Amino acid sequence: MVSYIALKEAGAPFEVHPINLGKKEHMSEKYLEINPKHRVPVLVIDGEPLTENIAIILWIDQNFPNANLLPKDSMQRGQAISILAWCASGIHPALTPNALPQRYCDLPNTAENVKQCAQKLLTEYFSIAENMLRKKTWFFDSFSFADIYFFWCFRRAKQFDIDLNHFINCQSHFENMLTREYTQELIRFEQDILEKFNA
Numbered sequence: 001m002v003s004y005i006a007l008k009e010a011g012a013p014f015e016v017h018p019i020n021l022g023k024k025e026h027m028s029e030k031y032l033e034i035n036p037k038h039r040v041p042v043l044v045i046d047g048e049p050l051t052e053n054i055a056i057i058l059w060i061d062q063n064f065p066n067a068n069l070l071p072k073d074s075m076q077r078g079q080a081i082s083i084l085a086w087c088a089s090g091i092h093p094a095l096t097p098n099a100l101p102q103r104y105c106d107l108p109n110t111a112e113n114v115k116q117c118a119q120k121l122l123t124e125y126f127s128i129a130e131n132m133l134r135k136k137t138w139f140f141d142s143f144s145f146a147d148i149y150f151f152w153c154f155r156r157a158k159q160f161d162i163d164l165n166h167f168i169n170c171q172s173h174f175e176n177m178l179t180r181e182y183t184q185e186l187i188r189f190e191q192d193i194l195e196k197f198n199a
């Protein structure tokens, strides 16, 4: 979803091949040849797979610079990549245990505790983001890739049983993202795909 919005916002032409994680399509031989780490997303460029959201985003930035989706000032650019890295290495790994607690501890009756530990981390991270987003529409002066990745993180957290109501700046950032054409397009696309997957 991060790559989808990023490619759309950059004006890059691309085709989507949805992978049904519920049916373990990411573990198929064919998919493992493309990404042995069995994760989505993968961007296949001229037949060559590129994995990891941040690598994909930096590739998009280099190839579609006029989209201005990373600040040009070197310090601001560094700060934007810092947010992307935090989404990928901090927030995202604290989301996954909510969906797959047994991946982190497979002892009996530990799932709830694994989720609680992850939720404690998420609460800390969203408090930090809450300060970053105070009185701001976007993380930086203009819309950037950082907004896209953070939006995905916050949206994913909303799908779990976590109390996020007091993160009002994160919530208004989320609503700002929902006003964007390609975010709305992504959500419609996701609904279509889920209907097909569940048919």
Ligand SMILES: N[C@@H](CCC(=O)N[C@@H](CS)C(=O)NCC(=O)O)C(=O)O
Residues within 6 Å of the ligand: 021, 026, 038, 039, 040, 041, 051, 052, 053, 054, 088, 092
């Ligand atoms: N570090 C990777 C993380 C990607 C990731 O964790 N994707 C999840 C879906 S949100 C996935 O493919 N999960 C399948 C699995 O864990 O086996 C990135 O930034 O691209």
